[in-house]
Amino acid sequence: MNQMLRKIPPVHELLNHPSIQSYMDNHQLISDVVKEHIQSVLESIRQEIQLQKISFQNRDELTNYIVNQSVLSIQQFQSPNIRPVINATGTVLHTNLGRARLPESAVKKVLEVAENYSTLEYDHEKGTRGSRHDLVEDYIKELTGAESAIVVNNNAASVYMVLSAFAKSKETIVSRGELVEIGGSFRVSSIMEESGAILKEIGTTNKTHPYDYEQAINDQTAMLMKVHTSNFHMLGFTKQVSREELVTLGKEHQLMVYEDLGSGMLYDLTSWGIGSEPTIQDVISSGIDLVSFSGDKLLGGPQVGVIAGKKKYIDQLKKHQLARVLRVDKLSYAALEETFKTYFYNRVTVDNPTIRDIVKTKEEILQQVNEVLHTINSNESSLVLKGEELLSQVGGGTLPEVQLESYGISIMHHKHSAEKIHKVLRQMNPPMITRIEHEKVILDFRTISPHDSKVVLQHLEELTKTLSM
Numbered sequence: 001m002n003q004m005l006r007k008i009p010p011v012h013e014l015l016n017h018p019s020i021q022s023y024m025d026n027h028q029l030i031s032d033v034v035k036e037h038i039q040s041v042l043e044s045i046r047q048e049i050q051l052q053k054i055s056f057q058n059r060d061e062l063t064n065y066i067v068n069q070s071v072l073s074i075q076q077f078q079s080p081n082i083r084p085v086i087n088a089t090g091t092v093l094h095t096n097l098g099r100a101r102l103p104e105s106a107v108k109k110v111l112e113v114a115e116n117y118s119t120l121e122y123d124h125e126k127g128t129r130g131s132r133h134d135l136v137e138d139y140i141k142e143l144t145g146a147e148s149a150i151v152v153n154n155n156a157a158s159v160y161m162v163l164s165a166f167a168k169s170k171e172t173i174v175s176r177g178e179l180v181e182i183g184g185s186f187r188v189s190s191i192m193e194e195s196g197a198i199l200k201e202i203g204t205t206n207k208t209h210p211y212d213y214e215q216a217i218n219d220q221t222a223m224l225m226k227v228h229t230s231n232f233h234m235l236g237f238t239k240q241v242s243r244e245e246l247v248t249l250g251k252e253h254q255l256m257v258y259e260d261l262g263s264g265m266l267y268d269l270t271s272w273g274i275g276s277e278p279t280i281q282d283v284i285s286s287g288i289d290l291v292s293f294s295g296d297k298l299l300g301g302p303q304v305g306v307i308a309g310k311k312k313y314i315d316q317l318k319k320h321q322l323a324r325v326l327r328v329d330k331l332s333y334a335a336l337e338e339t340f341k342t343y344f345y346n347r348v349t350v351d352n353p354t355i356r357d358i359v360k361t362k363e364e365i366l367q368q369v370n371e372v373l374h375t376i377n378s379n380e381s382s383l384v385l386k387g388e389e390l391l392s393q394v395g396g397g398t399l400p401e402v403q404l405e406s407y408g409i410s411i412m413h414h415k416h417s418a419e420k421i422h423k424v425l426r427q428m429n430p431p432m433i434t435r436i437e438h439e440k441v442i443l444d445f446r447t448i449s450p451h452d453s454k455v456v457l458q459h460l461e462e463l464t465k466t467l468s469m
């Protein structure tokens with residue numbers, strides 16, 4: 001064993017090994033990076049030799065092993081960590097898969113702004129310093145009817161900012177029926193604690209009445225807050241105080257009324273019979289003081305949080321120290337501007353991928369499924385592929401009660417489990433993410449773009465080969 005350890009070549013010798021040298025040359029790698037990988041490979045090989053997990057006949061065999069492991073280690077390091085995937089889960093806003101895909105126009109704008117200098121904080125007409133707050137505010141005002149708006153890092157940041165700015169060390173009244181947790185990491189109660197606002201819970205889980213608010217109001221009260229229970233739907237013996245009732249109460253007691261709306265729907269999906277989510281316009285027209293929502297949920301844009309509402313409050317937010325802390329970068333503004341613009345044209349159901357996938361009809365999806373099934377069936381395949389009627393979800397903690405009728409393909413193999421098929425597909429390039437239902441792998445075509453059908457076909461062919469090996 002010690003003999004073997006002594007046969008390990010020194011790092012400088014390994015660095016000069018022809019295989020390592022040619023890999024370095026081909027990839028224009030600096031030697032420090034390569035050295036680090038060699039060193040960490042040597043460390044684990046030493047351990048494995050000591051534990052007698054591996055052994056070698058001679059020095060050459062050992063050296064080759066080290067060289068191969070080092071190259072593998074560098075290759076792994078070079079492969080991208082964030083990369084595109086095929087979302088075959090049918091969940092349109094999949095939080096783990098990056099939520100909204102950007103409209104094509106937004107993607108183009110991001111590239112332009114990334115490559116060039118831009119008017120981020122420069123008014124090129126007047127030749128003076130401009131403000132990033134002005135970049136999208138007019139669009140938001142026009143689309144929602146709000147007097148004013150500000151954009152921050154995400155909607156969790158919106159909530160934090162509103163509470164810090166207007167309710168620090170004071171009480172904010174929230175119904176117990178609205179104290180939700182979203183996505184496992186956002187809890188209104190935790191954000192409130194962090195912001196220094198004091199949570200005053202009222203009512204019960206299923207029922208809250210206007211008198212609950214009235215009884216809780218005192219001279220420590222700063223705000224009445226409504227939280228949209230985005231990912232959770234209550235049925236049965238329930239009563240929540242409506243937005244309009246809250247606005248009336250706020251006026252009577254001269255208290256700010258703020259709603260954390262979460263999803264931020266601008267395009268009315270109820271016109272397609274989908275869900276019963278209020279639009280941002282509905283919320284603003286109730287006379288609410290402030291509303292906040294995400295950029296990458298039903299809006300279909302980049303990750304941002306938008307706070308919209310009364311100008312006197314938004315002006316205060318723009319001057320707040322947190323505006324600097326939570327501010328949004330130029331690439332997000334570029335994407336957000338173009339996302340908002342999709343709503344000014346009657347092509348939003350075509351141009352905005354989030355809206356497009358949500359309203360995608362069963363017939364369209366079925367056609368895509370049939371094209372793939374038709375093509376693959378003509379090949380010899382050991383896979384059992386079947387067209388399936390499915391139900392897909394909007395996701396991202398939005399419209400939890402909505403099930404969208406969809407179509408897809410189920411995959412089975414006479415020798416391999418659904419877990420195995422799922423694993424092989426997610427290790428392909430690009431990875432294809434599926435769901436498993438009743439021991440079958442399911443590809444839901446709601447979230448597969450027609451131009452990705454070709455990749456799906458290639459993946460299915462590769463799957464057949466991999467599973468028959």
Ligand SMILES: *Cc1c(COP(=O)(O)O)cnc(C)c1O
Nearest residue numbers: 154155156228230261262263294
């Ligand atoms: C999603 C959501 C949030 C968090 O928004 P992010 O943009 O993910 O930070 C906050 N409140 C509600 C009601 C939500 O639905």
